Amino acid sequence: MRTWQPTEEADPVGTPAFCRDCLHDAGEAPRCPHCGSPRLARHAELDTLHIAHIDCDAFYAAVEKRDDPALRDVPVIIGGGKRGVVSTACYLARVKGVRSAMPMFKALALCPEATVVKPNMAKYVAVGRQIRERMLSLTPLVEPLSIDEAFLDLAGTQRLHGESPARALARLARSIEAEIGVTISVGLAPNKFLAKIASDLDKPRGFAVIGSKEAVAFLAPRSVGAIWGVGKATQERLAREGYRLIADLQAADETALARRFGAEGLRLARLARGIDERRVSPERETKSVSTETTFDVDISDFRTLEQELYALSRKLSDRLKAAGHAGRTVTLKLKTADFQSITRARSLEDPTRLAHRIFDHARELLAKEANGRRFRLIGVGVSELADPALADPADLVDLEGARRGKAELALDDLRARFGKDIIDRGILLDAPGRRQTPQPHRNAPDELAAREAASSTPTSSTPPGAAPRRK
Structure with a gap:
């Protein structure tokens, strides 16, 4: 396979070029005549292309290295537990063969000297938003693919910024590295397909161009x-x-x-043939929301499984409420000890965003699968997302469900005011590894109200009966 040099042309004479470090014109020289940097962007179509794909370099690991100088020069793997999987790995770990989605035990066998850091999604989302805001300062046409990558269309922005899209993207990369502390790679091309490929050609701190003539x-x-x-x-x-x-x-x-x-x-x-007519769409639709966990030890006990499922259902519900989503389909995901994946789904009559409804239906699906088999992973998600205004309507038949819905919203208010651990429902009281409940203080809700709200979920060690009539 032939190699491709993203910053070199066969005939550099008259080819547009600039320095990615100081942003001055580079002319035909192999290094910047102003600062001496070899990091030049040079391509015949450099000043005419406007579709870009931006991808942060080993994003989670980069954020952790930024925040902890002790990690800067050591291999870092972001993941959880020996039986979990790698979320991402820094480039020092990747040299040893570590890859995203690899089982942790395999990653540590390849790179035993690595420092393992548990994911801190709240921190990563916050940094991702900072980067997204800077993208939006270039163009409103930003199509997010995840918290650390997006497509951009900079057509028509040259007059606004006083420079070509290519130079504006290089300036963006420089400012993100200097002011946010992580690096990005940029792919510039005539369409999304080629831009996505280009962004992966020159990582990390890359800037690669694929033109229409060479595609x-x-x-x-x-x-x-x-x-x-x-x-x-x-x-x-x-x-x-x-x-x-x-x-x-x-x-x-x-x-x-x-x-x-x-x-x-x-x-x-x-x-x-390099033809892709998809537009950069800033309103990229979220199709589903889910969460999962991998156990340190295989679990067959139904009680323990349902406790894990409830904790995930609550986490999922929090995400739905925060994002303004509700879903009509609840999906249970399981992975057995021998790595067999099991997915079961149930459609509801009305969309929901409530933890107790998600849990009730997922729990019934779990009961049909928890027949003594050992599981290494459990997850829950919702899809067929709908307007939250249509979610969980009052039901004159299922009065108990309506009461539980009101109790859950009351609990949400208490958790927002006093912290997520201030109160839990009864199902978690005997969960393994549960932290001791903090002692009340003068701003905490009174004990009677907390006990009444927490009692809305019965505890059991047997599989459930049918969920309430309304689905």
Whole structure:
């Protein structure tokens, strides 16, 4: 496979170029004539492209290294427990072979000297928002993909900023590194597909450009797995049909691909030629919200499983309420001790954002699977997101459910005022590892009110009966 140098052209004469460190014009020199930096952006289409993909470099690990100087020069893995998975790893750990989603025991075997840090999502989200605000200062057309990456369309911003989109992006990267303390990589291209590929070419602190004229030749030697949306199963299917490289798709007739693979074949034919007409959409729709946990020890006991499930249901409910979402479908996720994944879902009549409704239905799904098998992971999520104004309507039949809903909102108010650990429902009272409840103080709710609110969930060691009639 040929290598590709993102900052060099075969003929540099007359090719637009600037220094990514001082932002001065670089001319034809291999280094910046102003500051001596070798980090130059040089490309024939540099001043005309405006679609970008920005991806933070090893984001979670970078934030932890920023906040703890002792971690700066050591391998860092973000993850939890020996049986969990790697959320991300810094580049020092990646050199040893550590990758995201790798089991922690395997990561530590590859890099035993690594420092493991448990994820601090609240901190990462806060830093992600700071970065997002800076993106929005360049253009309103920002399409988030996650808390640390997004597409941007800077078309028409040159007059506003007094410089090309490419130079404005380099200035953004420089300011984020200097003022927020993390680094980003930028991919600049004529469309989203190529920009996403470009951002991964020159990491970390990268700035790569793929132009429209070179797109076909650039893509040809790459595996079909480089195409957005082509996972392992699709890649194997394409290989069986003789399509291993993108060049194989380029050589195929578009009509033949559409006939063989349907709409997916037509999409592959166009992307293989660097054609992607998707727009940068700032209103990227959230399709589902979920949370999960991996146990340190396999669990078969139903009581322990339901306690873990309730804690996750409450966490999920908090996220839904904070984001202004509600969902019509509740999904339970389990992974057995032998790594078999189990997913079960239930559709509700009305969308919900309440922890007790999410838990009740997920608990019934759990009861059908908790037959003595040992589980290493449990998760819960909601999908078919809907307007929260339509969620959890009053029900004249299920009066108990309405009462529990009001009690939950009252608990939310208490937790917002006095801290999340000020009060819990009864199901968590004997949960393993539960911290001792802090002693009341003069600002805490009185003991009777707390006991009455907490008693709204019965405790049991047996699988549940049917949930209330309203679903």
